[in-house]
Structures are given as structure tokens and as C-alpha cells.
Amino acid sequence: MTFDWSFLAHLLFHPPGSFVQGAIRTIYLAVIAQALGVALGLLLALWRRSRRLPLRVLAGGYIWLVRGTPLLVQAVIIYDGSSALGLYSFGTLSVGPVSVPGVVQAGIVTLALNEGAYMAEIMRAAIDSVDKGQAEAAASLGLRRRQAMRHVILPQAMRVVIPPLGNEFNNMLKVTSLLSVIGLQELFLAAQDYNSATFRTFEIFLVTAVYYIVMTTAWSLVQAAIERRLQARGGDVVVSVPLRQRLFSGGPGGGPPIGAEQLRGAR
Amino acid sequence: MTPAGKTPDADVEGTQSRAGTLAVEGTGIHKWFGPHHVLDDVSLQVASGEVVVIIGPSGSGKTTLLRCLNHLERIDRGRLLVNGHLIGYRENARGELREDSEAEIARQRREIGFVFQHFNLFPHLTAEQNIALAPVRVRKAPRAQALDEARRLLARVGLDDKRGSFPGQLSGGQRQRVAIARALAMRPRLMLFDEATSALDPEMVGEVLAVMRELASDGMTMIVVSHEMGFARGVADRVVMMDAGRIIEAGPPAQVLDSPAHERTQAFLSKVLH
Ligand SMILES: Nc1ncnc2c1ncn2[C@@H]1O[C@H](COP(=O)(O)OP(=O)(O)OP(=O)(O)O)[C@@H](O)[C@H]1O
Numbered sequence: 001m002t003f004d005w006s007f008l009a010h011l012l013f014h015p016p017g018s019f020v021q022g023a024i025r026t027i028y029l030a031v032i033a034q035a036l037g038v039a040l041g042l043l044l045a046l047w048r049r050s051r052r053l054p055l056r057v058l059a060g061g062y063i064w065l066v067r068g069t070p071l072l073v074q075a076v077i078i079y080d081g082s083s084a085l086g087l088y089s090f091g092t093l094s095v096g097p098v099s100v101p102g103v104v105q106a107g108i109v110t111l112a113l114n115e116g117a118y119m120a121e122i123m124r125a126a127i128d129s130v131d132k133g134q135a136e137a138a139a140s141l142g143l144r145r146r147q148a149m150r151h152v153i154l155p156q157a158m159r160v161v162i163p164p165l166g167n168e169f170n171n172m173l174k175v176t177s178l179l180s181v182i183g184l185q186e187l188f189l190a191a192q193d194y195n196s197a198t199f200r201t202f203e204i205f206l207v208t209a210v211y212y213i214v215m216t217t218a219w220s221l222v223q224a225a226i227e228r229r230l231q232a233r234g235g236d237v238v239v240s241v242p243l244r245q246r247l248f249s250g251g252p253g254g255g256p257p258i259g260a261e262q263l264r265g266a267r
Numbered sequence: 268m269t270p271a272g273k274t275p276d277a278d279v280e281g282t283q284s285r286a287g288t289l290a291v292e293g294t295g296i297h298k299w300f301g302p303h304h305v306l307d308d309v310s311l312q313v314a315s316g317e318v319v320v321i322i323g324p325s326g327s328g329k330t331t332l333l334r335c336l337n338h339l340e341r342i343d344r345g346r347l348l349v350n351g352h353l354i355g356y357r358e359n360a361r362g363e364l365r366e367d368s369e370a371e372i373a374r375q376r377r378e379i380g381f382v383f384q385h386f387n388l389f390p391h392l393t394a395e396q397n398i399a400l401a402p403v404r405v406r407k408a409p410r411a412q413a414l415d416e417a418r419r420l421l422a423r424v425g426l427d428d429k430r431g432s433f434p435g436q437l438s439g440g441q442r443q444r445v446a447i448a449r450a451l452a453m454r455p456r457l458m459l460f461d462e463a464t465s466a467l468d469p470e471m472v473g474e475v476l477a478v479m480r481e482l483a484s485d486g487m488t489m490i491v492v493s494h495e496m497g498f499a500r501g502v503a504d505r506v507v508m509m510d511a512g513r514i515i516e517a518g519p520p521a522q523v524l525d526s527p528a529h530e531r532t533q534a535f536l537s538k539v540l541h
Pocket residue numbers: 300303305323324325326327328329330331332
């Protein structure tokens with residue numbers, strides 16, 4: 001089979017419906033899972049810094065388990081494993097006019113649970129990066145520990161979190177493709193299905209790659225805008241990174257002082 | 268102004284003393300950091316309205332003593348009453364001390380202002396927000412009222428034009444004045460200053476000392492760790508000299524600074540003054 005330019009061009013500019021739907025699904029999976037992951041990560045980070053030992057152990061254990069196992073295995077356990085064991089089986093869920101297939105729910109849950117563990121480490125490091133004097137100043141004014149965390153520590157930590165969070169989301173957009181293993185029809189599986197009907201493997205996956213890079217590049221632009229705004233609001237915490245570096249260097253967006261890259265380990 | 272003879276007898280609970288007489292009443296305070304004996308049998312009484320300046324060489328325990336006064340550090344032995352209450356501890360029927368609840372410690376700290384060497388302003392908040400935060404969150408003051416009060420306090424420290432500035436946009440001296448205003452916003456009965464001017468460029472020391480002087484003349488009870496001898500001479504009712512975790516000498520500034528009894532005080536002063 002020779003390379004077919006016209007097939008490629010056609011696929012690129014007139015993709016079949018399954019492609020477009022896959023891409024849309026990829027985006028909303030990533031957005032929802034990231035949002036849930038951030039919430040879970042915050043909770044876990046607070047638990048890790050709790051004064052209660054059981055909470056610290058629980059959060060630490062969770063992070064250890066999740067970061068120590070592959071996402072693929074987690075997805076299969078959550079979707080297929082739990083239903084095989086009769087523990088829980090994800091069925092279609094209807095919320096008003098929207099119906100969410102079980103596999104999508106399982107996909108979101110898997111990604112969110114996974115992401116929560118990574119976000120927890122990023123947030124914990126961000127919390128720890130806030131100078132101890134801040135908590136002491138808050139305490140000296142009569143703020144309780146919770147209040148100090150909420151009004152003094154977290155707002156400062158969040159600025160440190162923004163750049164690595166952007167990278168997490170970039171990664172999330174791509175990682176959704178792993179959910180094809182449980183049969184979730186996102187962009188990658190849509191491409192695979194199309195491939196098995198046409199056998200234009202190279203062209204199809206080239207176009208798929210283009211779709212992914214359009215999504216991640218668009219996100220880089222959004223991320224840059226967010227960081228610029230954050231900086232404009234009097235924050236000297238976030239270091240701005242030129243777009244060129246953002247796209248090509250692969251390092252953490254704002255070069256956070258906490259080494260998020262080392263923290264995350266191999267996924 | 269001298270606290271001599273003012274020692275009130277502790278009442279039944281041991282936590283109440285006669286209101287308005289003693290701001291600080293510490294007896295036999297010990298503090299260890301690991302094997303390091305940082306406060307060694309320190310006793311200190313400060314009357315309400317009094318200004319006490321603590322001097323002493325680096326590592327002598329001045330900061331630690333100040334931090335114990337609002338329970339940022341816990342004492343290991345001894346008895347410490349601030350504003351008439353055991354600070355950070357509660358005494359049970361058998362006379363044993365137990366650490367207080369977090370809520371109770373926070374409540375006590377409202378009445379004790381602390382000014383840090385490195386300001387510790389909240390960098391994500393403007394000057395007026397820095398000042399209003401605790402009144403709003405802790406004292407549950409209405410927001411508008413707290414901001415009004417914040418502006419009044421800013422005017423009092425000579426910074427009425429800086430209310431919308433973030434700490435990063437202020438000079439060191441301005442930051443420290445905001446920090447003082449922030450502490451005052453909780454209407455403390457006692458103010459603690461830990462080398463409030465030593466992180467400042469020389470030309471900014473004066474503006475901060477002026478604010479502290481004014482506070483003293485308004486009758487605020489102040490414990491000031493400082494090596495500003497001019498301030499000590501002019502403002503202090505008493506100068507306390509610490510060395511190696513002990514108070515080795517205390518008295519009116521003229522006595523301690525001009526004719527120190529202890530040779531370590533003499534040695535220390537000759538180093539600071541030259
Ligand atoms: N958190 C801590 N852990 C262990 N040791 C400490 C701690 N804080 C202070 N120390 C030690 O306790 C001693 C007294 O320290 P402190 O800060 O009270 O001295 P200081 O009189 O304030 O000195 P300086 O003039 O340098 O500020 C020092 O030897 C110091 O190293």
C-alpha cells in the first residue's frame with residue numbers, strides 16, 4: 001500500500017462523525033477527570049498534612065498504591081474487574097436528557113482517581129513551599145489552623161500549582177487514549193475502529209496525532225493566558241515562560257520551585 | 268511602672284490574676300530544643316502599660332522567649348501567664364498542666380500582637396486586606412467595617428496612600444509598618460516585637476521606630492527584642508539582658524545600659540555600641 005495523500009487530506013478536513021465524536025469525548029473526559037482529580041488531590045494533600053495519623057496513613061497509602069500501578073491496570077480493575085467480581089457494574093446513567101454510558105463513567109472515575117494521587121503530591125509540595133512564617137503570622141493573629149490554610153496558605157500554594165497543573169492537563173488529554181483498553185470510544189479507539197475498516201493505518205494515525213497536537217497546543221495557549229493573568233494580579237510567584245519554551249522544552253510550564261517533574265515519577 | 272510588689276496571688280484555678288495588673292507573669296520557664304537548653308529558669312513580669320526591651324547576644328534565647336509568650340513555642344517547665352491566663356495550657360484539678368485546645372490557644376493569641384523580623388505579610392493580599400483578614404475571619408467583623416478600620420490603622424502608621432498595594436510593591440519599612448497595623452487590628456493588649464527593624468535598610472529603621480514610639484506613648488504594653496539602644500534608652504521602662512538562656516540583668520535603661528552590673532552585659536554593650 002502506498003501513502004495516499006488524498007485519503008489523508010480528506011480525513012484531516014472531512015473526518016467521519018466517529019472521529020469528531022471521539023475527539024469531543026477526549027476533551028470532556030479530560031476536563032471532568034482533571035477537575036475531579038484536582039479536588040481529590042487537594043483533599044489528599046490536606047490529609048497528608050493533617051495532624052491525625054489515620055488520615056496521613058490513608059492518604060499516603062492511597063498515593064502509594066495509585067502511583068505504583070499502571071493506569072491500564074487500574075482501568076481494567078475498575079471497569080471489568082469490579083463487574084466480574086459482582087462488586088459494582090457501571091450501567092448507563094441518565095441525567096435529564098443526557099445519558100452517560102457505563103464505560104464513560106468508569107473512564108472518568110479511573111482517570112480522576114489516578115490523577116488525584118499525582119495532584120496530591122503537587123499540592124502537598126506547593127503547600128510545603130509556602131514559607132512557615134505565613135502560618136505563624138496567621139496563628140499570631142488568632143486564626144485557627146483551618147482558617148490559616150484556607151485564607152493564607154492555599155491561596156499562595158495555588159499559584160505555585162497552576163503551572164504543573166497545566167502540564168497535568170496536557171498529559172491528561174493524551175492519557176485518555178489508554179481508556180481504549182476498556183472499550184471507551186474516545187479519539188484513539190475511534191481511529192482504531194476506522195483503521196480496521198480501511199487499513200490506511202499510517203494515514204489514519206498521522207491524522208489522529210494531528211488532532212491530539214491541535215488539542216494540546218490550544219491548551220498551551222490557554223495556559224499561557226492564565227499564567228499571564230495571574231502574574232498581572234500582583235503575583236510575583238509564577239514565572240512566565242515564553243510560548244516557544246512552553247511548546248518545545250517539555251519542562252514544567254512555569255518552572256515551579258518544587259520540581260513537579262521529579263515528583264510525578266514514571267506513569 | 269515597676270512590677271515589683273505587684274505579684275498577685277494566683278486564685279483557685281491558677282489562671283486568673285487581678286485584671287489589668289500584669290500582662291506577663293512568667294516563673295521558672297525552661298525550654299529545650301533537643302539537648303539544647305534554650306531557656307534556663309527564666310522569670311519575667313511585665314506590668315500592663317510597661318515597655319520592656321530585651322537585649323542579648325545572638326542565640327541567647329530572646330526570640331524563643333518571645334515566641335513562648337504567644338505559644339508559638341511551648342515551654343517545657345515553669346508557669347507562664349499572659350493577660351492573666353496560663354498561655355497554651357490548662358491546669359487540671361491536680362495541678363497538672365495540659366496543652367489547651369487549638370481553639371482556646373487561638374482565642375488567647377488574638378490579644379497578643381506579634382511583629383516578626385521578616386514581616387511575614389501575606390503576599391497575595393493588599394495592605395488593607397492584610398490588616399482586615401483577621402478581624403473579618405476571627406472577630407467576624409463586617410467586611411466594610413474591617414476595611415474602614417484597616418484604613419484608619421494605615422493612616423496611623425503613615426501609609427494611607429498604600430492601602431491597595433501588595434507587600435511586594437512596598438519597601439521594607441513600609442512592610443513592617445503594615446505588619447504593625449495588622450497586629451493592631453486585633454486590638455491586642457500586648458504587643459511583641461522580634462527585632463522588628465533589624466532586617467531593614469538603615470534609612471528605614473527610623474520610620475518603624477517612630478511608629479513603635481508612638482504606640483508606647485499611647486500606653487500599649489510592649490515587649491521589644493531590639494538592639495536599637497536609642498529606642499531602649501528613650502522608650503523602655505526596663506531593659507532585660509539575656510545571655511545563654513538566662514536573664515542575667517534587668518532594670519531601668521540608665522542602669523543597665525550605662526552602668527551594667529554584669530560583665531557579660533558590659534562586653535555585649537561594648538560590641539553593640541561600637
Ligand atoms: N526550632 C529550633 N530548633 C532547634 N534549635 C533552635 C530552634 N529555634 C532556636 N533554636 C536555638 O535556640 C537558641 C536560641 O535561639 P533564639 O532564636 O531564641 O536566639 P536569639 O536570642 O533570638 O538570637 P538572635 O539574636 O540571633 O535572633 C539558639 O541556639 C538557636 O540555635
